[in-house]
Each structure stands twice: as structure tokens, then as C-alpha cells.
Amino acid sequence: MKLFTTALRGTGLVALAALGLLASCNKSNEEVELSTPPLSVGHPVNNSAPIGGPIKGTMQQDLEYNVTADVFVNAGDTLVIQPGVKVNFLGNFNFIIKGTLLSLGSQAKPVYFRAKNATTNTVVAHTDQVSADPATDPAYQGLWGGILGDVTCPLMVLKWTHVEFGGGTVVVSPVSAGIANNKNTYPIFFQNPLGAFILEDSWVYGATDDPIRVLGGRIQVMRNTFEKGGKTGGESLNIKSGTTGNIAYNLFVGTATNGSKASNNGGKNPQTNIYMYNNTYIHCGFRRNSAGRGGSINYEEGSRGVYYNNLMVNCKYGPRVVGSGNYLGNVLVVADTANLRYGYSLNYVDSLALANEIYPTAFLTKPQATDIPLPSSWLPAGYRLGQVYTAPQSLLRANNPQFVNFPLPAPVRRLADVNTVGTYNFHLLASSPALGKGYTGFQPLATSPAIPVNANFGATAITLPSRDLGAYPSDNSGNQH
């Protein structure tokens, strides 16, 4: 609602300015408002019976589709999903995309990929009470499979789309590679280094493991909200080799491990190069019960890129740059540190244990003079990268980013209790120390070839870095949720 009023105000200002212009110049001034039909291709997909098997064409506006078998979009085919479509999975089935998928929800009419209980015929609802046991929370049970891009998928676009309760098990991977037999799948999976994957203004809720895994692709992941990612492990965005692109203006709440992670393992070209900027990470890393795996941002195994302007609140670990060394039970292969730049991170913590991992022990994250809190003001003298340290008490509850509605210290008994947005609001108050601290001296990564900017076949907008930290800059150019 607040957003709407802001938008109205903005429009009002523009209108005033236009009036002024109008007064000075005497030019024709038709205001043309044409209706634009939602994109349609081919034939409509019939929803009179449950779907399964190969489909193409258009899933029509506002219709509901029940899925009772794996759905395939064959190589060369295109499936368009119009605003307001609801895809209900009545069991452990997948959307397998060998061709093109365009899920084009709108702010007013988002698209839903969701679970439906086959016996009660009711849509599975979010169970978002604080301190629920993840062992029994349906968000982590993988009630259906995933939207699985195959190696032939050239383009997968998800805009204003809810993807909920996915991550079920595949016995035999229905895609050519990348998903292990007898293991969980990922609610969203993409694996074509030359293809483009665009996720914008969407919501990904729940998963057994990683909510999104990308084994290669040109990606644009912007302005999304991730909640309850992974049961006892998993990164909301787990990026492997062959992937280039931007991850920006996303909100990660309660991811099991890291919100976003980049690695160059998997043997694909080009080298993973990810720009992570202006993201907000809230209480991530607490369901990953093994130690040292990270809890916000992670770069490892030859990945490169930049991370700037990120805001971390009560995450189990600060940004983790993996270096060489022995760290048991972990794969420790160094990130491409020569090609990794970062800084302008704000870390807020409520507890000493977290303060002691703002620069995670045993890793290579270099404290930056642009970080908040200022490292030189509190790190022990002669600090070596990865060294175990005890942070001063003064760090606790310092630099409160002052969210519109998320009181700090955290309004929960345990840090792991925060997993969803619910009624919280992570916009910044005007008094926030995160305002004006951002770095705008860099451009989003231009992939090669570039990701098209297009209402249907590409990114709606590639939002530039902001002078404010986090996903909700004060100019409202960021996350629209």
C-alpha cells in the first residue's frame, strides 16, 4: 500500500512537471492509453482436465491447471503462462523445460506454481508461525518437483511468479544431466550455459535443498523474495560453473545456508562470474547444521565476481570467500580471489557468536574499509585472514539498519525462528545507517551475449546499483514486494 502511495506521489510530480511543460510549449498532447493483450503463442493449453506430458502454447490468464504427471515443454516449443495462472501440482511431478518457458505474471496478477493436496483437493497453505519445527513444516518437504530446465532450454523467464513447496524427489532425473537419481530436485533448475534465465519480482518459498540451482546460464535474478530455502542445507541461489550474470535487489529470509553462492565447479565454460549487489540477507544459515558452510554470501571453487552494497542481519556467517586450507568435512577450493572485488557490506548482529563470524574463521574474506562496522575499529590488531577472534561487545546491536517493520534485536527467541517475511517490512527508515553508503561506481555484469531487455523475452529492467545498501533503496528502484 505504501508503495502504491509512493508511486502515486511520484506520478503526481511527473504530472505537475508535464503540466508546466504543457503551459510553456504549445504542442499536441494526446495521452494515449492502449490496452496490451498478454502475450499468447500457439494454441491455448486446455485446463478442463489435469495436464501431464508434452504441452506448448499458452496457459491462459487466470486459469487453474492441475498437474498429475510430469509436464514437458519439448525442445523448440514455447510455453507462455499468462498473468494470474495457477499451476497446482497434485503430487511429485515436474515441469520439464526443454524448450522455452515464459511465465509472465504481473504485480496485480502473479502466476503461481504451488502444491495441492490430492486427497483434500485444497491448495497447501503457508504455515508461517514462528518457531515451528522445520522437521514437520510442509515448506521443506518437497511436495512437488521443480521447474527443470534441460540442456536445450534457451530461455526461461519467470516474472511476478510464486514458486512454492517444490523440491521433491526424482528417482531418475527427467533432464539430461545435473540432477542426481534418487535425490531431491530443485524448485527451479537451469543448466544451459548459453541460455538465459531471468527471475524477476518473484517469490520462492520452501525447498528440501537449494530452491534454485543453476549449472550454467546467463542469469538475471532481480528483485525477488526468497523464504524458507532448504531444510537442513541448501542455498537459495546455488550457482555452478558456466554461469554469468547479476543477483541484485533480492531479499533472502531464513535460508538454510547461504542466500546466494557462486562456484565454478562442474567443468563448464564460461567461468562463473556473478555480481551480487544490493541484496538483503535476514537470519540466514541456521538450518545448515554443519559448521562453517556460510550464512549469507559465498564465493568458492574458482568463481569470480563482485559483491557490493549488501545488507546482512543476524546471519550465521558474514560473506564467505573460500580460501585454500584444511577445513574438515568441507570442500575447500579457493575462489578466484584475484578476480573478486567486494565491500560496502553492512553486518548487523545480535549475538557474539555471530559477531565472531562476520569475517568467517578459516576463510579468506578480507575486511574492507567500506564495510560497516568499520573493521579497523574493532578487529584485533594484526588480524590475519580467517583467524579466530572475539569481537567486542560493542558490536552487538550496533548499526541497526532500521527496517520499517522488523524490530531489532530480533523479535524472536531463537535466531533460526525468522524464516519468512510475514508482516515484516524490510524497507529502510529515513534514519537508516544504510542509506547513502552504497557504491555506484560499477555497472551490472554485461553477459556475453547480453541478456535482452524485453517485457516478454528478457529482463524487464536491469536495475543499476544503488547508493543505499540492501534490496530496498530509498528511491524505490529496488525490490517491489
Next chain:
Amino acid sequence: MLPLYRSFIYCALLLLSLLALPAAAQSGGSTTPATLRGTVRDAATGEVLIGATVLVPATQQGTATLLDGTFSLKGLKPGAAVAVQAQTLGYAPQLLTVALPAGTTQTLEFKLAATGRELTEVLVAGHMDRESAEQARRSEQKADNVVNIIAARTIELSPDVTVGNVVQRASGVSVVRNSGGDGQYAIIRGMDRRYNYTLVNGIKIPSPDPKNRYVPLDIFPAELLERLEVVKALTPNMEGDAIGGAMNMVMKSAPDHLVVAATAAGGFSDLFASRTFAGFSTSGQARQSPSETHPAGYQAQPGDFSNKALNYSSLKLPVNSLFGLTLGNRTKDGKLGLLVAGSFQNTYRGSDRLFYQPLGQPKPDPQPNTFTFDEIQRREYSLLQTRVGLHAKLDYVLNARNRISLYSLLVRLDDAQHRHIVTNDLGTGGDVPVQDQSRFQRQQLWSETLQGDHTLLPRLSLNWSAVYGRATFATPDQTTVGLVRATAANTQQGTFVQSNTHLWQRSLDQDVAGYANLNFAATDRLDFTVGGMLRNKDRSNFYDYYDLAGATTGTGTNNRQVFTSYDQARFAFNSSYDGLAKTTDANNYTGTERITAGYAQAKLLLAQKLQILGGVRLENTRQHYDSQLPTSAVGKSGTLTYLDILPSVHLKYLLSERQNLRASYFKGISRPNLYELIPGTNNLDNEYYTSAGNPYLKHTQADNYDLRYEHYGPANSQLLAGVFYKNIQNPIEYGFKQVGNNSSYYQPQNFGTAVNYGAELVFIKYLGHLGLTGNYTYTHSSITTTKRVYYRDANGNLQNADAGQPTAEYPTAPTQTRPLQGQSDHIANLALLYRNETSGFNAQVAAVYTGRRIIAVSPYKDLDQWQRATTQLDFSTEQKLPHHLTAFLKITNLLNTPTVVEVMQAPTTSLLSAPEQTRTDRILVQRDEYNRTYLLGLRYRLN
């Protein structure tokens, strides 16, 4: 070669100390006695006869001939005409008279006439001891093709109790060992197991292996064997799918007189003196998976699984036991012969392993493909192996022209393996994984062969075989539990329950086959054989698997479940669908294979000097599989047919009575395993790479050339020297294959042509009580396959170069030329024997040298894993006792030779401080120690 010298010195020392023993037992005679020396020979061949009894009946003074056929009787009572008798099995006794003046030494030469009819081929002379080394030498000499034979007597004397260990003594053969250190698969002349086949009495047997067609050799107790033949050149009447060679286990057959033999032995492995044997009980193991015991669509619940198999016992020095019994006889009229033999072996084996678990992807810095590992594991294996072998051979001579026989074989190996893994506590903390796995595996082979030999006309004979073979494999409820010990700073400390898996796997490989051969002996020097074979193989595999995670305890950061005991540990499925049966997994498959073959061969003897055997074999293959892949998968089922024309020619030129020169050519093939054809995928190391079957895989064909010189000297001495050359088309190797943009599978593929050539030398020499036998094989092979290179380019970007992923530096996929997997440049055997027929004391020290070889081919260039050269030294001895008894002692692995696996890359400085990383030019990946085993027993033999 240095270890070889060292072991040789060991041998010599051991033998010297043994020699001292019987020498002390000699005693002096009375006044001026006489001495008699001489040799006992075969009257027809002049061959010396070993172990023949030479006796002065009047005084009952006697001795036995030595390994070179000589004897020496001292302290004889002088006389003008002393009667002396020589006799041995299969020959008529000879009584000679000699004058023995007092104080003199006289000589006497015996020439014994054989009582049996002698055949020219590998078939053995009727009344000779078919299990003797002499007979083995004779068979090698008389064989039509290139063959090496190890006789039962040699096996009995050797340190080996399973066929898997026996076969490594053969020339040109090296073995791949199981986790207990015993030989399991044979590599013949550098050709890996897939290029060889295994026969029982000349009949091919199915394999209990769930994925492969080759047969594990450690399931066969050695004492059932009459001899083991390694055939290195195929004749048209043999099945054509061997390129390295064929191993033929000739089992004990019905004797012509009463035979009773029994063995009982006990021993231990000294590994379990240094640590305990941690075994588990297999009772109460669920034979069937939850999906089998519930209706279709059932989702298993965590409560359906038991982890009782993880309750381990703790035994100090458990006792191994071996029992064997052989009974055989023939009716008076000679028509019906029967032999029944059984063997039971219960052995506790184990090994300790240090393992640098390689990471799926190397590092690009500081050099391309820098080896890197995930963790350092200490693994302890405890295996209880129960090996049962039963066989029976019945033959019935209807009349002079017709004979039928029935052969039954049942072997079973139960293998209860406990694998305990602790990740080495190095570094700066974190989660230290600890894992226990209990795996019970039953492999069983049952085979029935009915054979007939018929002389249809004086020169026309027919023989046929009807065969049923059934090999099964079962692993019920293989259970693994993973724990972690958390040691990192800033985390909850303690030991926590992490993961749990349960696996059920079964396979069946069933053969029904018929063979017929028609032989026409046109003249004594020319005969023709035509024949055919039809085999129908059915294979089915069942696979079900469940993956559970340690149940968490409520919300909060510290919700890991504290470990108390395996019984108390609670697990949960991560996804609600994880409890579903894995019915569509590609490991569930059925397949058939029909081989139809026919051949014609002729054998011609020219000028009594040159034997030519040649002919052609046609083999038609039809393979079909049905997998449980989803209906949307290409290649869910498939049928492959092909025809091979396999010519061969074998020349044998008799340079002299004792010398042969052989030259041969044959064409051989190797068929892909059915499983390799199924296009299902498996993610190895999860995201690192995906492996897949390949229905477009072609079978391998090879042209094989052999040249061998053979010298059969007196006293069973032997010298064989030969060379071989193989040109292998479409060898099957693993490599990457592009499936999408910058995406690939790691799958079996055909890689052009490989060559393999080498030389072999075999020698046997006896001198008095001492014998020296040995062999040496040089092999060189070469194959080029595609590999992946992960590197940093000039612009500082990381690049992967491989098939379908060209880069500026590698416009075509990188390749690597290497030896075939499993091929050692040098392999050698050396055994020093001491035999004293008089005192009945035998001893032998045997060394096996296996040169370095690749045991795992890496998808990445320069990261193949090499097994370091090993020298294993074994010792065995026996002493004849009264009442047909013999006591024996076998000690294996005297030097406790470790198996060391390395990557030939210089380690980084930091890696050099890790355990056992002692070399600056290579990285240790794996090190296994098996320790010594001791076996002491008694053998009883009547006749």
C-alpha cells in the same frame, strides 16, 4: 626392481634355514655299505619321473626320485645280485638286478613303461596323475595353441587357497585385489578384466556381478581344481570374446580308483592382532526392501528400517578355518566313475586404508589440473568371507564308443563387510565425518553340464554339451550411517547423527547353452572339426535405495541430534517422496543376450614336423535390454545385433622332440556389458559430472599375433619365450561426450585403435632337491582418449577444455595417451622350491612382482591414478606324515606389502606435510595394508 632383489634374498635365507632341518636327520650305515645312484625315466619319452619309488625289496630300503628324476640309496647291504624295483603311478613297475660290491657306488637306470594310453591334446593321459606338474608341462607342450597351466599339485603346494590368488602365478597375469587383499579379477597381458573370460571345464559361466560380465575369481576355492589353464590364443572351437585370454578352471574329475582326500586347516590374519575384527550379525537382515513387502506405491517410513547391522562385535585374532573333502571312485568294470568334492572356508580378512578422497574437480592453479582432495580418510575394513564350493562329476562309459558325463558345480561366497571411515583430524576444525557401513553380499554360481562323447564311425566322433548356469548376487539391506564430530569454533560441539542409507540389490545372470562338435579324422595327420554353439543369457537386476537424514531436534541453530548409539539414532526422510521405491532407476534392468556361433577348423600335420590348425568362427550376437527408465527416455529399451567373423591359425613346428616353435593369429572380440548400453544417468560426485550408459557403444575387435619358442628339458624343466602383438579396434574406455551447450556426460565410448604388445618368458629348472620357477612378462600398450583440462588462460579467466567445449588454447579436445587401464609394463613371478620326496618335506617361497599400472582413469588430464609396483612374498611348506597325512603351513604376504596408489603430479608444499606424503614428485592417494595371514593344516589323501 629393487624390492624383487630383496625378496629374493629373503627366499634364499628362508630356504637355507629349511635345508638344515632334513639334513640333520640323515644317519650313517653299517660296515662298508654300498651306494646306488641312478635315474628313473619314462621308457617311451625319456622324460624323467619324479617321486618314483626306488626300493630294495629284500631290505625294504628305499627312496623316491628327486625333481630331476635322480635317486640315491646309501648304506645298502652289498651283494652280487641285488634286486631293485622302481615304480610310480601310471607305470608298470620295473625290477632290475645289480651287483653291489661293498664300498662301491653303482649306477642303475630305470625305464618304466606307461600303462595308460596317451593323447596328443590337452586331454590328459588316462592313468597319469592328471593333477601333477609333470602333466601340466606335457599338456602345455602338446597343446594346439599358446597356453599356460598350473596343476593342482602346484596349487596345493602353493600359498594360495582361492583361484583369485592362484591365477597371479601364471605367466602374463596380474590381479586386481579385493578389500581383503585377495586377488579378485585377472588382467591378462595387460588386458583388463573386460577383455578376458572364465571357463569351467571349457564351458563359459555366467557372472554374479550386477553390472559386468566378468567373473570374480575369489569365489572359487582353489582345492576344487585339477588345473588352471590360461589360454592366450583362441582356436576356432573356443568362444571368440577374449582378447587378453581365457581362464579355464578344469575341475577335479572322476578317478579310476578310490580316492579319498580331506583337508582341515586353521589360521588367522595378524591384522587382527594389531586391531580387533569388528564384524556384524546378518541375522534379522531384511531380505526385501519396503517396496517389495508393501503394495505398489507405498511410501516407506523411517520406522521400516533397522540399523541393527551396525552393532559391531570386537574380536581379537578370530580363527580362520578351512575344510575340504574329496571322494572319488570307479566301478570295477571301469564304466562308472564319480567324484564329489566339497570345500568350506571361513576367513576373517581385512585391510587398513589411508585415502585422500579426490575432489571431483581439480584446481586450475597453480598449474592446470592441480590435484585436490575432499578429505583424508582412514578406513578400516573387516570382512568375514564364507566360501562354499561343492562339485560332483559323474561319468559313464556306455561302451567303447559312447561316454556321457554330468558335471555339477555350486560355489558361493558370502561376504560380510564392515567399513569404518574416520576422516583424519587435520586442519582448523569443522565437521569430522565418521561412517560405518555393513554390507552383506552373497554371490553364488550354480552350473550343470551334461556332456556326451560318441564315436559314430571309426574316424568320425561327436561330442556335445548341454549347459545350465545360474549366477546370482544379493545385497540385502546394505546399511550406512554417517555421524559427524563437530570441532569448529563458534558451533555446537559434540558427535551428531547425520545420515543413513539402505540399499537392496539383486541380480541374476542365467545361461542356457548347447555345444556340439563333430570331428572327422581323415587320416592320422589331418582332421576336421565343425561345431556350433547357442547360448541364451537372461539377466535381471533389482535395485532399491533409501536415503534418510538424521532427525533434527526441534528448531534453533543447535538442533542436531546427539549421537548415543546406532540403535538410538533416529532418522527422517528429507522429502516426503524419498520413501518411494526406486523402481525407475536405471539400475533396474533386464536383458537378454543370444550368441549363436559356428566354426570349422582343420588340423594338419606336415612331415611330422609342422602342425597347422586353422579355421574360422562365426559369432552372431543379439543383445536386448529393457530398462526401467521413464517412457520419455530415448533408449528405454534397445536391441543390438552384430556378426563377427573370427579367423585363426595356429602353427606349431617341432624343432626337436623337446622344442616347439609356435606362431599364431586369431581375431577376438569383447562385448560391452549390458549395463553399459543402458542410457540411464548417474551423477557422480553429485554436481561434478554425470555418467551415463551408451547404447551406441560398439563391441571391441582385436587382431592378435603370437610367437613362442618352447623348450621342454629333462626333469620337467621348461623354457618358454614368446612375443605377442595386439591391434585393438574400438576399445571401450570412459571419456566425456557433449550432450548440450558446454554440457557433457562421462560415458563409455570407443576410442579408435589401441595397440598392445609384449614379451613373455617362463622357466622351470630343478636341481636335486631345489627348484626354481619363474616368469616375466613385458607389456606395452597405448591408447589415446579425450580428457578435460581446467586451467587459467592468459587473460586470467578460468577455462574448461574438453569434448564439445573448445577454447582458444585447446581448439580441439585435449587428449592423453596412456597405457590401458590395469596394464603393467613388467610383471614377474619367482618361486624357489625345496622338495625332498624321501623325507616328504616340501617348501616354497613365492614372489609376485606387479609393475606400476593405472587403476583408475581420471576424466582430467594427468590425474590418472597409478598403483605403485608391488612385490608380494608368500611362503608355504608341507611335511608328509604317516597314515597318508600331510601337515602344511601357508603364510601369505610376508613383507606386508602395501598397495599404494598415486597421482603422478608434484604435490604443493602444503600437501607435503600431510600423512604419508613423502615424495616430492607424486601425490599419494591411497595406501592399503592387509598384513600377513597364517594357515596351518592337515591333509589326508588315500591314493
